[in-house]
Amino acid sequence: MNLHAKDASMKRSKNPARRSAIAAMLGAAALWALHPAAVAQAWPDKPIRVIVPYAAGQGADVLARLVFQEIGKRLNQPIVIENRAGAGGNIGSAAAARAPADGYTFLFGTNATNAANEFLYANPGYDAAKDFVGVAMIGLLPMVIATSDADLPANSVPALIERARAKPNALNVGLPSTTAQVVFAEFVKSAQAPLFAVKYKASGQSLTDTMGGQIPLAIDTVTAARPHLASGKLRAVAITSLKASDMLPGVKSVAEQGVQGFDVVAWDALFAPRGTPAHIVQELGGHIRHVLEQPDMRRRMLDIGVEPLVMPPAQLDAFVKDERQKWGDIIKAAGIRIE
Missing domain, CATH: 3.40.190.150 (Bordetella uptake gene, domain 1)
Incomplete structure (x- = not known):
């Protein structure tokens, strides 16, 4: 037998504890490789x-x-x-x-x-x-309730509710999306304000008709309405989030104007x-x-x-x-x- 091989064999046989420790370490390493944390690193x-x-x-x-x-x-x-x-x-x-x-x-x-x-x-x-x-x-x-009606100033939810109750279903509201329809339905219910829904296929036509006076109100996204609010062609009656938003400074939410808990965004x-x-x-x-x-x-x-x-x-x-x-x-x- 080769003397080096014999010596190595004797060393292995004389250190069973060491061999067990090495085997355990190798096994642990293999398990760690399958551990989620190890996978996560990749x-x-x-x-x-x-x-x-x-x-x-x-x-x-x-x-x-x-x-x-x-x-x-x-x-x-x-x-x-x-x-x-x-x-x-x-x-x-x-x-x-x-x-x-x-x-x-x-x-x-x-x-x-x-x-x-x-x-x-x-x-x-x-x-x-x-x-x-x-x-x-x-x-x-958040959505925004916008108007061109001269009798509805900015932040005028109480006035809108009063007018809707005085003349039920006489105030038309343009609704260009399903989300706008949901906001409208919840507002009518929560505020007990009988408004009339007018469905549109797109924001452009709804807001154009509102600015032109064909309808007095529209519900739309802040993004769609903001340029017209900035130009003064429309006014924000309210924003539909629970609280006012940095997106429309100075505009109060529906909830902040008396319709408690209203929050549809x-x-x-x-x-x-x-x-x-x-x-x-x-x-x-x-x-x-x-x-x-x-x-x-x-x-x-x-x-x-x-x-x-x-x-x-x-x-x-x-x-x-x-x-x-x-x-x-x-x-x-x-x-x-x-x-």
Whole structure:
């Protein structure tokens, strides 16, 4: 026998404890490699896809590109915005629900896709409550009640209610979206103000008719109404968030003008297919929080009509559950449906 080999063999045989310790260390290392924390260190190792269930250039798309450009820099990976528009957001949301829950596909959801659509459509094609988990809130999009009526000054909810009660269904309100219809229905109910709904297909025509005096009021997004408010062609009766917003300085909320608890706003948030590893959800949520807290990002979001709101996964899930209940109750009571 080779003397070196014999010597090595004797050393191994004389140190069974050492051999056991080494084996244990190797086994522990192998287990650690499979541990979620170890896997988390490798994420992401390829581009991430965020499905926006609306057309390029629309509000949700503009916001998603703004925020995730910064998130991509922090993750050092490209984030691909994939527009899958159609059926009020249902087509893109269904695609996201069917995607692998591997941390590389997310849904840029809204109050429509994740709270309202199940009550508006007979078959949305996915189950918002069962198919998704929350990652992070992105921001709120309050609506504004705007008027050109000379008898309705700014911040005039009490006067609007008084006029509506004096002449029921005589005051027309332009409604260019489903969200506007929901805001209208809740205002009529909560304020006991019998107004008359006039549905429009787009903001442009609704606001044009309001400015031209064909109808006295419209409910629309702050983004759509703000240029006309700034020019003086329209006045803000109220904003629909619970409290006043930096987006419209000096404009009081409906609640602040006497309709207690009124709070109906659109919102955007990021969701993951259910089953996505929790550590990925938490990590991505943390990156979003950091980006939203930057003063420049807040300014840029306010400029496009979105109020940043930090909300971690568990809180977002609870919020969406409450919103689903609220929007569902309003939609069913008002009989709003989309065929």
